[in-house]
Amino acid sequence: MLVRRSQPGDIETIRAVVATAFARPDAFDQVPVEVALLDGLRADEGWLPALSLVAVDPADGNVIGSVVCSRGTVDASPALGLGPIAVRPDRQQRGVGKALMCAVLGAADASDEPLVALLGDPQYYWRFGFRASSDYDIAPPDPQWGKHFQVRTLAAYRPVTGTFAYAEPFNRL
Secondary structure (H helix, E strand, O other), X not given: OEEEEOOHHHHHHHHHHHHHHHOOXXXXXXXXXXXXXXXXHHHOOOEEEEEEEEEEOOOOOOEEEEEEEEEEEEOOEEEEEEEEXXXXXXXXXXXXXXXXXXXXXXXXXXXXXXXXXXXXXXXXXXXXXXXXXXXXXXXXXXXXXXXXXXXXXOOOXXXXXXXXXXXXXXXXX
8 A cells, every 4th residue: 555645636536435434324325524524624724735645555546545634723832633534444454544644643743743633532543652632731622522532742742731723624513
């Protein structure tokens, strides 16, 4: 598999990957909110094209997964919000998500970003160095998220405290 930056020609395929990855069995005819989130992020000032990555199957060139980070803040300090990350259902459990996470964290670190935040399963994301945001005195946008709101510090990290804010399209969820 190859991980690369997404290109304008990938947009519809990425939307399809996200739609199938987040489809609910009880609502298969509804477009998942993650698709609208991704569309909103692309149009937002917080969009970071260098941190929009895709995994591609080298055998056929098809996009099989994607991940994005967008501009977030901890009070006035810059940070990144990760998500959505998606892998085509027929390619899940094969290391695609892991490759995307490692690539986007490496790209963020190389870009001198201080930290990445996400909402997700602590049992899954700990392997990438994510910890509860409370470990860093960073409050989630919604206090009910508790331990599911996590932070991964990067090399440029300097201690900062406050409340994390995602790019504006996350507020429409």
